[in-house]
Amino acid sequence: MNVRRLIPTTALAGAVTLGLVTLSACSGTSDAAGKGSGGKLDVVASFYPMQYLAEQIGGGHVAVDTLTKPGVEPHDLELKPKQIGELGEADVIVYLKGIQPAVDEAIAQAGVANTVDAAALTELEDHGTSSGHDHAAEEADHDHASEAGADPHIWLDPVKYAEVAKGVGAAFEKADPDHAADYRKNTDALLKKLGALNTEFANGLKNTTTRTFITTHSAFGYLAERYGLEQEGITGIDPESEPSPARVKELQDIARKDKVSTVFFETLASDKTAKTLANDTGLQTDVLDPLEGITDTSKGADYIQVMQSNLAALQKALGAK
Template sequence: MFRAFNLDSRMLKSRSFLATAGVMALGLASCGGQDAAVEEPVAVESTEVVVTSSCSPLSVVTGFYPLQFIAERVGSDQTSVSVLAGPGVEAHDLELTPSQAAEVTDADVVVFLPTFMPSLDEAVVELNSSVGLDAMAGLTLLEGEAHDDDHGHSHDHDHDGDEGHSDKKSTDDEMIVDPHVWLDPTNVSVIGKTLANKLSELDPACSAIYADNSQALTDEMTALDSEMKTALANCKIKTMVVSHEAFGYLANRYGLEQVGISGLTPEAEPSPKRLAEVAKISKSDGVTTVYYETLVSPVVAETLAKELNIKAEKLDPIESKPEGADLIAQMRANLATLVGGQDCG
């Protein structure tokens, strides 16, 4: 509810700034303190500022868009949320600038997904351990495959779509955790709960608000999950060919099988060997659509589509803020694309 202060997260941390802004008069002095008196929320409305007396303003720094979305939903007006990889930035590759590093250092909470953005992982190590929030906590993680030419692994083509099936089989010993957890809506709910718990620890007076916000997010994600489950239940084509392997959790949850031209991070040039492998799988599995994505050049996917005489369609891994949509709206748009591309109608 400190919209007017969102302009500068540093100011949010300064009680003296709040005092000089004249907010003390609204009862903020008891904020987060030991005051045992029963306190009615004192709300003063003006055109821009609404202040609830019982909440501490917290600053939350997030690595990239899905984490920003979750933090904004769960923290709502009680927190100032910022994102390191802004719109249009390829988040995997982000290197923190000195001012971003300072922002991370000053934050009350830093939400990160280990391995997704290595520069943020490194910055979090430097922080007091209570500041970093591992967004993978409590999730069932999948392993990704490293598509490295030195390792001639065969793509395991196992069509079992069991839910909760937590590891992909592979003959390759070079396995790493797949960080693209947010494309399974149930994971978004879990991250929301983890963050609500964290914010409640730091700001117990507002814990009911964080819990309510997190429950509202869970309700939306539960609805989206059942929508996706229904829409993808009868897809004739189970193999989904994507430009980089961002869709493992989605595929795992809804009984599809992801085949990536590139591995877990978007690479500029996939090897000819990998392209030949993907072409072979696409042919044998009757794939009709190759998916390319927002922030990676579509050339490779389009070339493959042309070679196989099939379609190339955009499927957004939502690693950056989608234009004109939020996480949920873009997941719905992705669903519509998948229903066509995987022949689920």
């Protein structure tokens, strides 16, 4: 993720707006669900983490359309005029502001009223740098980012993701009060799944040989903090940028000192940097999926399964006992 694309937010929301659940002007009325496809609530999700919440919470009462199709890098998404026009017809739009500038702009053009800001549902933190990170390069790439450099990857922490899920559930209840009981029930079921996933991670990563992992995409700051790990990003927030020679040497030293065995790369970005570093240091490579999209090559069919695959990869790399 390129920090240049992160959009500053108001002082109310803190450093970066995590996400918004935007409701149409009919959100307070009981006939909202009747306006959609086959009587269902029409929901537009910006990319996979928002889609998963909408589908799990909405169940059979919603028709979910995703702006970012499988295999598309979310940050580079460009919308067609037809998609922009259809946004205004949605009953609910679920998106993460600051991740996809094209989506933010389209929603502004759509003029959809009655927004519920999910940024207040969880605390955002700065994970843009790791210990010893190339601060000069970070600052140069930070011109349009929020002052605090807040990390938007909250969905990779099951606890924070659950906090956002509660807000999405409440928004669906408001948009379609006739089915509020079902949305509440589905939200509770999802919260149990995420709670169980959190327990799996906590127990699975409790005892390991090392607590440090190296990744091309610094997307796992919240996950690392939650489970007492140390994320060392090769290039910081942007998975496509090249590390400085000084950073490469630093990572080689960290790998030796902290007994790191593996360099992780992600599914939707190039693995060139990870493989180069791994070859230079004699390390292995593996996938740690930031879950910005699900494809046929993903190690799992949905959020829970891919996160469990991430846990297995971390356990192997960290020497879990």
